[in-house]
Amino acid sequence: MTAQDIYRQLPKRELILTTLVTAMAIVMIEIDRLIGRAGVGYTASMIDASSLRSPVPLPTGESYPWLTLHRLDQSAHGLVLAFTAADLIFLVAYALLFYGLLARVADSGVVGEMAPFKVLTRPRPWMAWAAAGADLVEDALLVILVLNGSPDEPMNGWLASAVAVATSIKWLALFLALGPLLYAVFGTPKGREKLVRWLRAFYQQRFSLLAVLPVVALALVPGAGIFDQLPDIQRAWFELGDRGWQGPTHALVATLLLGAVTFGVFVLGRLFTDEAIRRVEDPGPLPRTILRQWLYGPVVVGVAAVVATALGGEVRFGPLILFCAVPLSIVVSSWIVRRRGQATVPPRLPSDLPLSEIWRAGDLLALAGLVGASLGLVRSCTVMVFAPEGNAVQRVMPLLGLAGALAIWLVGIRVLERFGRLIPLVNELIKPGEGAGLHRSADDAVDARPPAAREQRRPWQLAWVSILLSTACLAALALWPVHLGNALGALGSVMFALGNLILLVGASAALHALWAPPDVFWTGKLRLRETPVVTLLLAAVLAAGLGGSTPEVHGLREGGQQPTAGMTFEVAVDGWKSRTEGCTVEVDGKQFRPLILLASEGGGIRAAYWTAAALDVLARETRCGVDAIAVASGVSGGSVGLATARASKTGGAGEAVWRMGGDDALAQATLGLLVRDPANTVTGVAAPVDGRWLDRAGLMEVAWEQAIPGLGTNFYGPPLSDALPAPLILNSTDATSGCRVLVTQLEVGDGGAALCADAAAPLPYSRDFRSYLGNSQECPTGLRLSTAAMLSARFPYVTPSAVVGPCGAAPVGQLIDGGYAEGSGLGSLVDVAPRLLAEVKGDRTELPVLPILVYLDNGLPDDRTSAPPETHPELLVPPLGALVAGGTQKSPTAWLQRAAALSVGRVNVEATKVFVVAQDSQSAVEAPMGWVLSRASRTSMDSSLGREVASCKAGDIGASGTRYPGMAGLLDLFGACP
Structure with a gap:
C-alpha cells in the first residue's frame, strides 16, 4: 500500500462554500446588532424578520417583527442595505453548496427507489435554488418595507404579509433540500458506514481536534457577556496610541504562534496517520515497551520541585508523591511481570482503519484553526466598518480575513508540506507510511524483522523532540508568566500554552503507540492493546481536582495592613x-x-x-x-x-x-x-x-x-x-x-x-x-x-x-x-x-x-x-x-x-x-x-x-x-x- 492509494484531496469546493456561508452569517449577525440599536423605542432585527415565526401583536397595535422595521431611524438604512448585500452572497453560497451535495447524492444512488417518504427523502437539487429565490424575494420586500418608512398601515400590512409568505416558502424549500441529505447520511447503510468511518477518523485525530476546537470556538461562537472576549482583543491589535506598538506587536506574535500551532497540528495529524497505516500494514503484535520512558514525568516534576524550592517557592509533597507514584508503580510492577514472564504481548487492535479519512481529518483540522482565526477577524471588525470609531485598518480586516480563510483551503496543505520537507524529522511524514519505520529494541524477541528495519527511528525521535520542546516551553511559561504574558498578549498566550499542552499529550500518546502497553496491563482481565496515556493523565488531574481548592493554591495574596476599626x-x-x-x-x-x-x-x-x-x-x-x-x-x-x-x-x-x-x-x-x-x-x-x-x-x-x-x-x-x-x-x-x-x-x-x-x-x-x-x-x-x-x-x-x-x-x-x-x-x-x-x-x-x-x-x-411573552407547554x-x-x-x-x-x-x-x-x-x-x-x-x-x-x-x-x-x-x- 502506498500513499497514492490512500490519499484523497480535501473537498475544497464544499469547504470554500461552507466558509463563505459561515462568514456571511457572521457579518449579518454583527450588522443586525447595530440595526437593533437603531430602533426607536423597540428592538429591531432583520434576522428575526427573516426567521420562521408568525407575527406577534404588540401593545402599539403593530406586529413584531416585521411592521416595526418601517420605523427604523434613517441612519440605519445603510446598515439594512449592507445586511441585504451580505444575505445575497449568503443565499448564493448556500444554494451552490446544497445543489452540489444534492446532485452528488442523486448521482451516487445512495437513496434508492425504495426509500420511504419520498417527498422528504428524494434528492431534488433544484430545491436549493428555489430556497435561494424565495430568500431573494424576502430580501427585496424587507428593503422596501424599511426604505418606505410610510405610516400607511395597510401598505405596511401588505408588505409584512408578503414577507411572511416568502419566508415560509424559503424555509419549506430549505427543509425539503436538507431532508434528503440527512436521510442519505443517517437513514441509508452506505451513509451510516461513511459517517462511522469519519467519526473513527476524527477519534484517531482527537488531539488535533482538542487543539483546534478552542481557537474555532473563541473566533466564531458569539457569546454573551464574559464569553465574548475576543473582539476587543483583536480590535486593539490595529490601534496605535498611548499603548504604543503593543497592539500590532501582539497581532504579529499571535499570527506567528498560530502558524506554529497549525504546523504542529499538521505534523501531529500526519504522525497519527503514519501510525494507522503501519498498524494496517503490520498487524502483528507490538514490541515490548521501554519502561524507562515512563520515568520522564517523575524526573521532570522532581527537577521542577528542586528549581521551585531554590527560587523561593513551596512544594506540597502530598500531591507530588501521588503524581509520581502512578508512573513509578507502573514501571516497578511491569518490571516484575516481565522478569517473571507471566504475560504475553496482547494482539493489536483491529486494523480495518479508515486510512483515507484519517489522513484527510488530520489535514482538515490543521487548516480549520487557521480558517477559524481568519473568520474571527471578520467577526471582530465587521462592526468597525460601520461604526465611527473604526480606523482604516480595522475596516479592511473583514475583507482580508475572508480572503485569507478562502485561500487557506486552496493552498494551505501545499504550504505546510513544503515547509515540512525542510525539516528532516518531518520530511519523512509528508507521505505517511512511506518513510521511517517503527523503532523496536534490538533485543526484543518479538521483533523478527531484519536489523536495518529495527533502526528506523524517525517517529520515535520526532515524538521525543516534540515532548522535550513542549516541556521546555511550558516550564518557561510557568516560571516567567509576567514577562512572557506581556510579550505574547492574551490570544498569543492562549495559543502558545494550549498548543504546547496538546503537543505534549499528543506526542506522548503517539510515542507510546509505537510499543505495547507496559507489561502490568497485559495481566488478568485487562489485556489492554493500547497504552492508556490520556486515561492515566485525566485520572491524575481528576484525583487532584476532586480535593477542591486549597489556600495553598488559591488563597488570598499576602500583603496589606491590619485594618483599623471600621467606619460606623x-x-x-x-x-x-x-x-x-x-x-x-x-x-x-x-x-x-x-x-x-x-x-x-x-x-x-x-x-x-x-x-x-x-x-x-x-x-x-x-x-x-x-x-x-x-x-x-x-x-x-x-x-x-x-x-x-x-x-x-x-x-x-x-x-x-x-x-x-x-x-x-x-x-x-x-x-x-x-x-x-x-x-x-x-x-x-x-x-x-x-x-x-x-x-x-x-x-x-x-x-x-x-x-x-x-x-x-x-x-x-x-x-x-x-x-x-x-x-x-x-x-x-x-x-x-x-x-x-x-x-x-x-x-x-x-x-x-x-x-x-x-x-x-x-x-x-x-x-x-x-x-x-x-x-x-x-x-x-x-x-x-x-x-x-x-x-x-x-x-x-x-x-x-x-x-x-x-x-x-x-x-x-x-x-x-x-x-x-x-x-x-x-x-x-x-x-x-x-x-x-x-x-x-x-x-x-x-x-x-x-x-x-x-x-x-x-x-x-x-x-x-420586544415580542410579548407567550404561554409555555404545561x-x-x-x-x-x-x-x-x-x-x-x-x-x-x-x-x-x-x-x-x-x-x-x-x-x-x-x-x-x-x-x-x-x-x-x-x-x-x-x-x-x-x-x-x-x-x-x-x-x-x-x-x-x-x-x-x-x-x-x-x-x-x-x-x-x-x-x-x-x-x-x-x-x-x-x-x-x-
Missing part, C-alpha cells in the same frame, strides 16, 4: 455632612441636601470603565455630585471601577482603567489558567514569581497594580484623593454557603453570628469580610485595594475562587464573583440604606435630605418593546416558571423599584429620586464583558456620556431610555445645566 454608619454620615456643607439641590422650588447612594453593576472591564468615566463626568461637571455620595456599592467590574476611582486622582479614573485595559493582565491570567494553576494543583510544585506563589487572580492583581500603583495600597486606609471619598461596599459571594460577603470600610458588624444565616447576622444572608481577618495562620492579615476588587470580580474560570478561613467564628469560604448572588449592587444598598438613613438626624434649622439612587448600568437600555411550566420568576425578581428593575421606597416614613427625608446612567441607543461598538478594552469601545462609551452632557448643556433633559432620568437629568438636578 454615624461616622459615614458625619463625613457625608462635612463634604456636602453648602451643597444643595432644588426640587419643585424646595431646597434639599443631596445624599447619593451609588450602585455599579458588573460587566468586566466595560463596567469598570463605565463606572470610572461616569464618576469623572460627575466630578468635572459638578463637584457636589461626587461629595454627595454617601456610600457606593459595586459588583465585579463595577467594583473594579470603584476601587480604581478611590486609587486615582480626581478626574483621572477613566484614564486609569484605560491603562488597566491592556491585555497584559488577561494574558498572565491565561497562563495561570492553562499552565501554572493546574501544575500546582496536580503536582504540588508552586512556580514562584519574585519569590512567592501567585495564582492567576494574583497575577491579574499585580498587573493592575503595575498600571495603577494606588491599587496596591491598603483597602481599609483613607482614599488617595477626593475622586471617591465615600466608603465602598464591594460585593462577593461565598460559593460554599451562598452567603453574600461584603468587602467594605463600613463596620456592619457580625453580631457574633457563626453563619451568615444566623439571626445575628448584620444583613440578610451576609457576612462582613472583616470576620475573615485576624492574626492566626488561617486568617488574612490585611487587604489591598486590588485584592478587594478581585474578591468581587472572581468569575470562574478566568479567575479562581479565593479560599479563606476558617478564621475564628467564620468558616472556610470560597469567594467568587458577587454577581452570582446579585449582579447590580443594588441589593446591598437597599439593605444598608435604612441603617444609613437612620443616622441622618437634623432639626428644623437644617435642610431636609433628598436620597438619590444612582445606578450605573453599563449595558444597553432595557425599555425597548410540561415545561415548572422549570421555566422558576427560571423566569427568579430572574425577574432579582433583576435590576425590581431592585430599583424597591430602592425608590427607601425613605418612606422617615423624618426629614424626602422620597428617593432614582437615576439610571446607561449607554444610549446608537449604532456603535458594544464593549464586551471581558478584561481587555479597545479604543473603539472606550470611544463608544465616552461618546455616549458626551451626548448626555451635551443634552444637559442644550437643556434637552429627558429619560435615559431606561424609564428613569440619566446622566443629563442628574447633572440638571445639581445645577450643571443652564
Whole structure:
C-alpha cells in the first residue's frame, strides 16, 4: 500500500462554500446588532424578520417583527442595505453548496427507489435554488418595507404579509433540500458506514481536534457577556496610541504562534496517520515497551520541585508523591511481570482503519484553526466598518480575513508540506507510511524483522523532540508568566500554552503507540492493546481536582495592613455632612441636601470603565455630585471601577482603567489558567514569581497594580484623593454557603453570628469580610485595594475562587464573583440604606435630605418593546416558571423599584429620586464583558456620556431610555445645566 492509494484531496469546493456561508452569517449577525440599536423605542432585527415565526401583536397595535422595521431611524438604512448585500452572497453560497451535495447524492444512488417518504427523502437539487429565490424575494420586500418608512398601515400590512409568505416558502424549500441529505447520511447503510468511518477518523485525530476546537470556538461562537472576549482583543491589535506598538506587536506574535500551532497540528495529524497505516500494514503484535520512558514525568516534576524550592517557592509533597507514584508503580510492577514472564504481548487492535479519512481529518483540522482565526477577524471588525470609531485598518480586516480563510483551503496543505520537507524529522511524514519505520529494541524477541528495519527511528525521535520542546516551553511559561504574558498578549498566550499542552499529550500518546502497553496491563482481565496515556493523565488531574481548592493554591495574596476599626454608619454620615456643607439641590422650588447612594453593576472591564468615566463626568461637571455620595456599592467590574476611582486622582479614573485595559493582565491570567494553576494543583510544585506563589487572580492583581500603583495600597486606609471619598461596599459571594460577603470600610458588624444565616447576622444572608481577618495562620492579615476588587470580580474560570478561613467564628469560604448572588449592587444598598438613613438626624434649622439612587448600568437600555411573552407547554411550566420568576425578581428593575421606597416614613427625608446612567441607543461598538478594552469601545462609551452632557448643556433633559432620568437629568438636578 502506498500513499497514492490512500490519499484523497480535501473537498475544497464544499469547504470554500461552507466558509463563505459561515462568514456571511457572521457579518449579518454583527450588522443586525447595530440595526437593533437603531430602533426607536423597540428592538429591531432583520434576522428575526427573516426567521420562521408568525407575527406577534404588540401593545402599539403593530406586529413584531416585521411592521416595526418601517420605523427604523434613517441612519440605519445603510446598515439594512449592507445586511441585504451580505444575505445575497449568503443565499448564493448556500444554494451552490446544497445543489452540489444534492446532485452528488442523486448521482451516487445512495437513496434508492425504495426509500420511504419520498417527498422528504428524494434528492431534488433544484430545491436549493428555489430556497435561494424565495430568500431573494424576502430580501427585496424587507428593503422596501424599511426604505418606505410610510405610516400607511395597510401598505405596511401588505408588505409584512408578503414577507411572511416568502419566508415560509424559503424555509419549506430549505427543509425539503436538507431532508434528503440527512436521510442519505443517517437513514441509508452506505451513509451510516461513511459517517462511522469519519467519526473513527476524527477519534484517531482527537488531539488535533482538542487543539483546534478552542481557537474555532473563541473566533466564531458569539457569546454573551464574559464569553465574548475576543473582539476587543483583536480590535486593539490595529490601534496605535498611548499603548504604543503593543497592539500590532501582539497581532504579529499571535499570527506567528498560530502558524506554529497549525504546523504542529499538521505534523501531529500526519504522525497519527503514519501510525494507522503501519498498524494496517503490520498487524502483528507490538514490541515490548521501554519502561524507562515512563520515568520522564517523575524526573521532570522532581527537577521542577528542586528549581521551585531554590527560587523561593513551596512544594506540597502530598500531591507530588501521588503524581509520581502512578508512573513509578507502573514501571516497578511491569518490571516484575516481565522478569517473571507471566504475560504475553496482547494482539493489536483491529486494523480495518479508515486510512483515507484519517489522513484527510488530520489535514482538515490543521487548516480549520487557521480558517477559524481568519473568520474571527471578520467577526471582530465587521462592526468597525460601520461604526465611527473604526480606523482604516480595522475596516479592511473583514475583507482580508475572508480572503485569507478562502485561500487557506486552496493552498494551505501545499504550504505546510513544503515547509515540512525542510525539516528532516518531518520530511519523512509528508507521505505517511512511506518513510521511517517503527523503532523496536534490538533485543526484543518479538521483533523478527531484519536489523536495518529495527533502526528506523524517525517517529520515535520526532515524538521525543516534540515532548522535550513542549516541556521546555511550558516550564518557561510557568516560571516567567509576567514577562512572557506581556510579550505574547492574551490570544498569543492562549495559543502558545494550549498548543504546547496538546503537543505534549499528543506526542506522548503517539510515542507510546509505537510499543505495547507496559507489561502490568497485559495481566488478568485487562489485556489492554493500547497504552492508556490520556486515561492515566485525566485520572491524575481528576484525583487532584476532586480535593477542591486549597489556600495553598488559591488563597488570598499576602500583603496589606491590619485594618483599623471600621467606619460606623454615624461616622459615614458625619463625613457625608462635612463634604456636602453648602451643597444643595432644588426640587419643585424646595431646597434639599443631596445624599447619593451609588450602585455599579458588573460587566468586566466595560463596567469598570463605565463606572470610572461616569464618576469623572460627575466630578468635572459638578463637584457636589461626587461629595454627595454617601456610600457606593459595586459588583465585579463595577467594583473594579470603584476601587480604581478611590486609587486615582480626581478626574483621572477613566484614564486609569484605560491603562488597566491592556491585555497584559488577561494574558498572565491565561497562563495561570492553562499552565501554572493546574501544575500546582496536580503536582504540588508552586512556580514562584519574585519569590512567592501567585495564582492567576494574583497575577491579574499585580498587573493592575503595575498600571495603577494606588491599587496596591491598603483597602481599609483613607482614599488617595477626593475622586471617591465615600466608603465602598464591594460585593462577593461565598460559593460554599451562598452567603453574600461584603468587602467594605463600613463596620456592619457580625453580631457574633457563626453563619451568615444566623439571626445575628448584620444583613440578610451576609457576612462582613472583616470576620475573615485576624492574626492566626488561617486568617488574612490585611487587604489591598486590588485584592478587594478581585474578591468581587472572581468569575470562574478566568479567575479562581479565593479560599479563606476558617478564621475564628467564620468558616472556610470560597469567594467568587458577587454577581452570582446579585449582579447590580443594588441589593446591598437597599439593605444598608435604612441603617444609613437612620443616622441622618437634623432639626428644623437644617435642610431636609433628598436620597438619590444612582445606578450605573453599563449595558444597553432595557425599555425597548420586544415580542410579548407567550404561554409555555404545561410540561415545561415548572422549570421555566422558576427560571423566569427568579430572574425577574432579582433583576435590576425590581431592585430599583424597591430602592425608590427607601425613605418612606422617615423624618426629614424626602422620597428617593432614582437615576439610571446607561449607554444610549446608537449604532456603535458594544464593549464586551471581558478584561481587555479597545479604543473603539472606550470611544463608544465616552461618546455616549458626551451626548448626555451635551443634552444637559442644550437643556434637552429627558429619560435615559431606561424609564428613569440619566446622566443629563442628574447633572440638571445639581445645577450643571443652564
